[in-house]
Amino acid sequence: MGGTQYAGGMNRNTCRSSYKVFIIFAAWSSHVEEADEKHLAHEGEDEMVELAERFQNRFPQILPEVYTNSTFQFRYTATQRTVESARHFTVGLFGRRVSRQVWFPEATYRDPVLRFYKLCKRWQVEVDKNPHSLLERMKFEDGPEMSAALKDVTFRLGFNETMSTGDARLLYITCAFETAWDHRAQSPWCAAFSESNMKVFEYAEDLEYYWIDGYGYNITYRQACPPIKDMMQHFLAEEIPGGEHKAPAVVYFTHSGTLLKMLAHLGLYRDENALLHSNYHTMGKHRKWRVGQIDSFGSSLAFILFRCNKQLKVLTLHQEKRVTLPGCPEFDLCPLNALKEQYRESWTDCNFDHICGLPPEAA
Ligand SMILES: *[C@@H]1O[C@H](CO)[C@@H](O)[C@H](O)[C@H]1NC(C)=O
Ligand SMILES: *[C@@H]1O[C@H](CO)[C@@H](O)[C@H](O)[C@H]1NC(C)=O
Ligand SMILES: *[C@@H]1O[C@H](CO)[C@@H](O)[C@H](O)[C@H]1NC(C)=O
Numbered sequence: 041m042g043g044t045q046y047a048g049g050m051n052r053n054t055c056r057s058s059y060k061v062f063i064i065f066a067a068w069s070s071h072v073e074e075a076d077e078k079h080l081a082h083e084g085e086d087e088m089v090e091l092a093e094r095f096q097n098r099f100p101q102i103l104p105e106v107y108t109n110s111t112f113q114f115r116y117t118a119t120q121r122t123v124e125s126a127r128h129f130t131v132g133l134f135g136r137r138v139s140r141q142v143w144f145p146e147a148t149y150r151d152p153v154l155r156f157y158k159l160c161k162r163w164q165v166e167v168d169k170n171p172h173s174l175l176e177r178m179k180f181e182d183g184p185e186m187s188a189a190l191k192d193v194t195f196r197l198g199f200n201e202t203m204s205t206g207d208a209r210l211l212y213i214t215c216a217f218e219t220a221w222d223h224r225a226q227s228p229w230c231a232a233f234s235e236s237n238m239k240v241f242e243y244a245e246d247l248e249y250y251w252i253d254g255y256g257y258n259i260t261y262r263q264a265c266p267p268i269k270d271m272m273q274h275f276l277a278e279e280i281p282g283g284e285h286k287a288p289a290v291v292y293f294t295h296s297g298t299l300l301k302m303l304a305h306l307g308l309y310r311d312e313n314a315l316l317h318s319n320y321h322t323m324g325k326h327r328k329w330r331v332g333q334i335d336s337f338g339s340s341l342a343f344i345l346f347r348c349n350k351q352l353k354v355l356t357l358h359q360e361k362r363v364t365l366p367g368c369p370e371f372d373l374c375p376l377n378a379l380k381e382q383y384r385e386s387w388t389d390c391n392f393d394h395i396c397g398l399p400p401e402a403a
Contacts, residue, residue: 055346055347055348055349055353055373058099058101058102058345058346058355059102059288059345059346059347059352060102060274060275060288060289060344060345061102061103061289061342061343061345062274062275062290062342062343062344062345063289063290063291063292063340063342063343064154064267064291064292064293064298064302064340064341064342065088065091065125065129065291065293065338065339065340066294066295066296066298066299066335066338066339067119067124067125067293067294067295067296067338083220083337084121084124084125084128084337084338085128086128087337088124088125088128088129088131088132088338089128089129089131089132090132091129091338092128092129092130092131092132092133093132094360095342095360096132096133099344102344103133103289105133105134106134107130107134107138107139107141107142109143110287111287111289112142112287112289113286113287113290113291114126114142114143114291114292114293115144115145115147115151115154115290115291115292115293116144116292116294117148117149117151117154117294117295118147118148118149118151119149119295121295122147122293122294122295123293125293125338126291126293127139129293151294152266152392153266153267153270153292154267154292154293154294154295155294155295155297155298156263156264156266156267156298156392157263157297157298157301159392159396160259160392160395161396161397161398162259162395162396162398162399163257163259163260163263163396165398166257166259167251167252167256167257167259167260168252173251173256173257174248174251174252175251175317176247176250176251176315176316176317177247177248177251177317178317179318180243180244180247180317181205181244183317183318183320185240185243185320185324186205186240188240189237189240189241190202190203190204190205190208192234193208193211193232193233193237196231196232196233196234208232211229211233212233212238212241214227214229215229215230215232215233216332217337218230220336239324242330242332243315243320243323243324245331245332246315246329246330246332247315247316247317249300249329249331249335250314250315250329251315253296253297253300253301254300254301254304255304255310255311255314255329256314259396260301260304261301261305262305262395263301263396264301264302264304264305265305265387265390266390266392267292267302268305268306268383268386268387269386269387270290271290271343272379272380272383272386272387274290275343275345275354275376275379276376276380278345278352279352279376296335299339299341300331300334300335302341303334303341303358305386306383307365308358308363308365309328309329309330309334310328310329311327311328315329334359336359339358339359340357340358340359340360341356341357341358342356342358342360343355343356343357344357345376346373348373351375352375353372353373353374353375353376354375354376354379355373355374365382366382367379367381367382368382
């Protein structure tokens, strides 16, 4: 299902082809040991090439095979992983030879748009470095569900003494990564876990992401306005007749910490109840916040602007699948006006210093 066909199918003859695109990628995160990083990077490279090819197939008008400096605007943070992701993405779009000519602006480590949280003092103090953020996870790991899972895993492996959560978690992560590397191969480490054991370990991980990168504290997602504002400005430039037309394709390469906070800022995958150590019984099965799905290895968030009978509309894709943003119609593209309304504060009032400044007593 191509994106342009998709839009055409829904708004027969009313939507002209895609018009502008804004894509943000999270490089493969390496929560693994150093020895594995090379392997990880290698798989991630192939994935980026293929991802670029898929996006280009869907949106050939806005992601053409011919590179020019004025039609593509790339950007990455000053880290090895995002540089490599960007390079391989351009290989996928333009081929190996042309990709070497692609111009990238000088990267910064604390990019205010791509990695805003590195500049957010308040988030660092109140959330990232606050031991309280890990409390739900720690309580869950000391709780009855984890204890039963550990006994189970220990028994399956034939060990004498019940494994520690840390050791079992290492097995779980290795199983997850090896499965991601090669979907066909069954990682031997996965054999230690039953399906319900897996769910318990997954929940422990999700608890941490929820409280550090997600909905747990409002500062975490309130600070994520800069990339949203950037995207809106990119699209709003089209509303001004004779205004400055920037590159039709904006493609950013960043980190999963950015993407998760953006998803929460947009209001996606928000559960009615907070994820707690004590509500595995209800949240364990039917929650939306599942980091394994919403931020798997190498995720993408794409906004594609269409012109439909003079109206501008936006298609939002997360992990290449259509998602409905709050305030948008469920089975149609979202009018740009609806987005403007829904996220008005994000693009008109993104006062990062104000949001991220520490209250006087803590500064
Ligand atoms: C094109 O590349 C040059 C560097 O060679 C850069 O300074 C300039 O900003 C680029 N132009 C655009 C429109 O991106
Ligand atoms: C198994 O555990 C028991 C105590 O629970 C201990 O006495 C025994 O030596 C252990 N066996 C092995 C092989 O570690
Ligand atoms: C954010 O949460 C704090 C409590 O943690 C609350 O006092 C504050 O009003 C909230 N701010 C917004 C904008 O929702």
